[in-house]
Amino acid sequence: MLMLEKRPQPSRAWIAATPVLAVVLTMVAGGLMFAVLGKNPVEAIRIIFWDPLFNTQFASYARPQLLVKAAPLILIAIGLALGFRAGVWNIGAEGQYIMGAIAGATFGLAFYPTDSVLVYPGMVIAGGLGGWAWAMIPALLKTRFRTNEILVSLLLVYVAEKFLASAAVGFLRNPEGRGFPGSRNLSQIEAMNNPELIAGSGMHWGVVTAFIVVIAAYVMLNKHLMGYQIKLAGQAPRAARFAGVNPARLIVLCLGISGALAGLAGIFEVSGPAGQISIDFNVGYGFTAIIVAFLGRLHPVGILLAGLLMALTYIGGELAQLMLTIPASAIQAFQGMLLFFLLAVDVLSNYRIKLKREGIA
Amino acid sequence: MTETPLLEISGLTKAYPGVIANDDVSFRIMPGEVHSLLGENGAGKSTLVKMIYGLVRPDSGSMTFMGEAYAPPEPRAARAAGVAMVFQHFSLFEALNVAENVALGMEDPPKQHALAARIRDVSEAYGLPLDPDRLVGDLSAGERQRVEIIRCLLQDPKLLIMDEPTSVLTPQEVEILFHTLRKLSAEGTAILYISHKLEEIRSLCDAATILRLGKVVGECTPRETSAAEMAELMVGKSLATPARINADLGEVLFKVSGLSVDPATPFGTPLRHIGIELHAGEVLGIGGVAGNGQEELLAALSGEAMTAPGSVTLNHENVGHLGPNDRRALGILCAPEERLGHAAAPDMSLTENALLTARRRKSLDKGGFIDWAATRAFAEDVIKTFDVRTPGPDNAARSLSGGNLQKFVVGREVMQNPTVLVVNQPTWGVDASAAADIRQSILDLAGQGAGIIVISQDLDELLEISDNFAALNEGRLSNVRATSGLTMETIGLMLGGAHDMHELKEEARHADA
Numbered sequence: 110m111l112m113l114e115k116r117p118q119p120s121r122a123w124i125a126a127t128p129v130l131a132v133v134l135t136m137v138a139g140g141l142m143f144a145v146l147g148k149n150p151v152e153a154i155r156i157i158f159w160d161p162l163f164n165t166q167f168a169s170y171a172r173p174q175l176l177v178k179a180a181p182l183i184l185i186a187i188g189l190a191l192g193f194r195a196g197v198w199n200i201g202a203e204g205q206y207i208m209g210a211i212a213g214a215t216f217g218l219a220f221y222p223t224d225s226v227l228v229y230p231g232m233v234i235a236g237g238l239g240g241w242a243w244a245m246i247p248a249l250l251k252t253r254f255r256t257n258e259i260l261v262s263l264l265l266v267y268v269a270e271k272f273l274a275s276a277a278v279g280f281l282r283n284p285e286g287r288g289f290p291g292s293r294n295l296s297q298i299e300a301m302n303n304p305e306l307i308a309g310s311g312m313h314w315g316v317v318t319a320f321i322v323v324i325a326a327y328v329m330l331n332k333h334l335m336g337y338q339i340k341l342a343g344q345a346p347r348a349a350r351f352a353g354v355n356p357a358r359l360i361v362l363c364l365g366i367s368g369a370l371a372g373l374a375g376i377f378e379v380s381g382p383a384g385q386i387s388i389d390f391n392v393g394y395g396f397t398a399i400i401v402a403f404l405g406r407l408h409p410v411g412i413l414l415a416g417l418l419m420a421l422t423y424i425g426g427e428l429a430q431l432m433l434t435i436p437a438s439a440i441q442a443f444q445g446m447l448l449f450f451l452l453a454v455d456v457l458s459n460y461r462i463k464l465k466r467e468g469i470a
Numbered sequence: 471m472t473e474t475p476l477l478e479i480s481g482l483t484k485a486y487p488g489v490i491a492n493d494d495v496s497f498r499i500m501p502g503e504v505h506s507l508l509g510e511n512g513a514g515k516s517t518l519v520k521m522i523y524g525l526v527r528p529d530s531g532s533m534t535f536m537g538e539a540y541a542p543p544e545p546r547a548a549r550a551a552g553v554a555m556v557f558q559h560f561s562l563f564e565a566l567n568v569a570e571n572v573a574l575g576m577e578d579p580p581k582q583h584a585l586a587a588r589i590r591d592v593s594e595a596y597g598l599p600l601d602p603d604r605l606v607g608d609l610s611a612g613e614r615q616r617v618e619i620i621r622c623l624l625q626d627p628k629l630l631i632m633d634e635p636t637s638v639l640t641p642q643e644v645e646i647l648f649h650t651l652r653k654l655s656a657e658g659t660a661i662l663y664i665s666h667k668l669e670e671i672r673s674l675c676d677a678a679t680i681l682r683l684g685k686v687v688g689e690c691t692p693r694e695t696s697a698a699e700m701a702e703l704m705v706g707k708s709l710a711t712p713a714r715i716n717a718d719l720g721e722v723l724f725k726v727s728g729l730s731v732d733p734a735t736p737f738g739t740p741l742r743h744i745g746i747e748l749h750a751g752e753v754l755g756i757g758g759v760a761g762n763g764q765e766e767l768l769a770a771l772s773g774e775a776m777t778a779p780g781s782v783t784l785n786h787e788n789v790g791h792l793g794p795n796d797r798r799a800l801g802i803l804c805a806p807e808e809r810l811g812h813a814a815a816p817d818m819s820l821t822e823n824a825l826l827t828a829r830r831r832k833s834l835d836k837g838g839f840i841d842w843a844a845t846r847a848f849a850e851d852v853i854k855t856f857d858v859r860t861p862g863p864d865n866a867a868r869s870l871s872g873g874n875l876q877k878f879v880v881g882r883e884v885m886q887n888p889t890v891l892v893v894n895q896p897t898w899g900v901d902a903s904a905a906a907d908i909r910q911s912i913l914d915l916a917g918q919g920a921g922i923i924v925i926s927q928d929l930d931e932l933l934e935i936s937d938n939f940a941a942l943n944e945g946r947l948s949n950v951r952a953t954s955g956l957t958m959e960t961i962g963l964m965l966g967g968a969h970d971m972h973e974l975k976e977e978a979r980h981a982d983a
Contacts, residue, residue: 118866334838337822344816344817345811345817345818347811348826351812
């Protein structure tokens with residue numbers, strides 16, 4: 110009989126090893142799924158994980174995409190991870206991402222066609238504030254009326270999507286767009302553009318911000334009192350109160366940070382890679398970031414790596430759809446497996462498996 | 471006497487990873503005997519009775535019950551054989567009444583009114599006053615225990631196992647319980663009584679088996695053995711009684727007046743008009759049965775619960791409106807009862823846990839940035855001074871034994887030189903030698919002029935170390951009295967006495983008649 114036995118201390122080796130093991134298991138199970146679909150599993154895995162980076166034919170396009178796709182995931186996931194560590198479950202980053210994009214774009218377009226250098230920083234600030242404000246709704250409802258932030262933040266995603274649709278066909282619609290839905294193309298307006306900073310690298314202001322945020326989050330969690338209080342509140346809420354942590358303040362803080370970071374990701378995306386506010390410019394980064402946060406063990410450096418890995422499966426997945434005509438839903442299932450296996454093998458860091466024969470006493 | 475023993479245990483061994491809980495344990499219980507199992511926390515008492523009750527299977531060894539081989543695979547088999555057990559923690563549903571709760575534990579419960587009648591019969595026969603129609607949620611801890619006992623008695627057990635039954639009772643309730651147990655014993659039911667309270671065992675038990683580190687280290691007849699001798703057997707060394715250096719009380723240091731706090735949760739106890747005057751150098755003991763507002767009182771004094779500004783003062787300065795850290799900065803330190811999850815974060819290292827309360831007084835941060843080197847040094851200091859057994863400050867709090875973690879938690883506060891220290895259950899679940907160390911450190915602190923409030927359910931502890939005594943009962947604090955000269959009886963009355971005492975007295979009269 111297999112038995113689980115609790116370790117006196119979480120194993121450091123396993124904490125590091127479980128993400129790798131989860132990726133390997135995902136490859137095996139995903140390979141099986143691709144085989145069942147009648148595709149060559151080895152080729153499919155190679156196309157997803159290897160070709161985007163090293164295949165001479167695709168790499169020149171795919172490599173910069175890695176940073177472009179990873180940056181919003183990392184930005185959002187860092188914010189979520191701080192909340193998750195404190196036991197504040199913001200599931201609605203997608204909504205905050207959308208609202209940040211709308212707020213930032215609205216700010217910029219209000220000054221159209223001004224070409225002041227101050228417009229773009231203003232858009233970035235407005236984007237952060239938009240995401241922050243949207244996250245304040247679940248925060249205040251939770252601290253005032255004890256509502257569940259999981260439900261409120263999630264449902265607000267759908268509100269934000271409707272708002273996005275109305276913005277794209279309504280107040281933000283391009284007046285010169287011949288009636289098509291969607292705003293002016295921000296990436297084509299000098300003052301509102303989030304450009305590629307180094308040609309061929311995919312590096313834009315969002316990527317820079319993501320790297321800064323990773324470092325800031327690392328310092329905060331390890332060296333600063335705020336990070337200590339976040340960890341304490343998540344692990345032992347009563348001990349946190351005893352240590353003088355104000356739970357309501359912490360909820361507002363965590364939701365605020367994650368909302369603001371999601372909003373920043375939104376404005377960087379909509380002024381750069383996406384280019385304009387359109388009905389469906391959002392592609393689910395806010396939800397995928399939840400996976401990224403956990404895949405990275407809620408650790409800033411882990412999230413950096415997990416964001417890059419997840420971006421890789423996105424790009425590789427698209428490539429696999431193109432090359433092997435694997436259905437998009439199979440790729441999503443593949444990404445889902447990653448989280449599933451990660452959570453499943455997670456048990457190994459706190460428990461060890463023991464083989465035990467059923468004894469007869 | 472050539473009677474066959476009721477239960478004979480020979481060579482029982484049970485090992486868990488890293489620890490041998492029971493090592494070749496043998497003893498026997500005669501019919502009608504009140505047999506005590508005595509030992510410190512972690513001596514293996516619980517594992518042993520779990521094996522007898524079929525909850526745990528031994529690795530080796532054998533048991534015979536009434537002359538026949540006995541190896542219960544599950545508690546149901548144990549109950550069928552005639553073994554019943556009252557656990558330390560009750561398993562009762564608060565929203566159901568007594569009879570319904572009893573019925574839930576039965577294989578084949580009779581109709582409600584028939585069962586209620588039987589409960590009344592048994593409760594009268596054994597002097598355990600209990601109304602079958604009352605909701606368990608309204609009962610005191612002592613009454614809840616009676617529900618569990620009656621649940622067992624309805625099975626006509628040959629052997630009744632009781633795990634630390636008196637820890638939740640007032641002295642009067644203890645008397646009711648002992649009265650019942652003696653009666654049961656006289657009728658031939660054997661009782662296996664687990665406790666570490668030596669005086670109780672001396673007054674109740676016919677025989678005692680003493681366990682230490684999983685092994686039987688001695689047997690004795692408690693009535694003929696002194697408590698000190700038993701304690702020595704139990705601990706394996708002689709214990710020094712904590713001593714005061716300086717017993718002079720100074721001026722009033724810390725004052726609580728008219729403190730009323732509504733509970734944070736619907737199941738909490740409201741505090742009502744609490745008044746305390748604590749002098750410099752004083753140890754004030756606050757007794758009370760669990761759940762009478764002890765946790766709430768600590769929260770109100772530590773600053774975790776909101777209080778009115780003037781309801782708590784330190785050196786005539788209002789501190790009632792301050793949060794935990796501001797109170798700490800002024801010298802009011804606390805050590806809560808629950809070690810894991812309240813006083814310490816289980817998964818955090820001892821270094822991180824040192825930061826939990828010591829940040830302000832030990833200046834462990836600069837502008838919000840934590841000085842981990844200084845924090846670690848402070849944790850090491852606590853570990854060294856309080857003899858905390860752990861490989862080092864990087865170990866998680868949960869990896870420490872209860873006693874060691876308690877030493878760390880109390881030490882962390884004591885080493886911050888508090889002006890006022892409030893501790894709740896400082897030695898709960900702590901072995902005797904660690905308990906003696908902790909009590910000594912509290913007395914030393916008082917000797918240096920600090921005021922100390924010890925909230926505890928262990929009356930012996932309070933009588934041993936406190937200068938003054940008050941009792942907490944349903945969120946109200948009794949008048950403070952000098953500890954010297956208090957009798958157990960007076961204390962019992964201060965604690966709120968026993969529920970349904972009159973019925974017991976009547977019972978006793980009937981018995982005399």
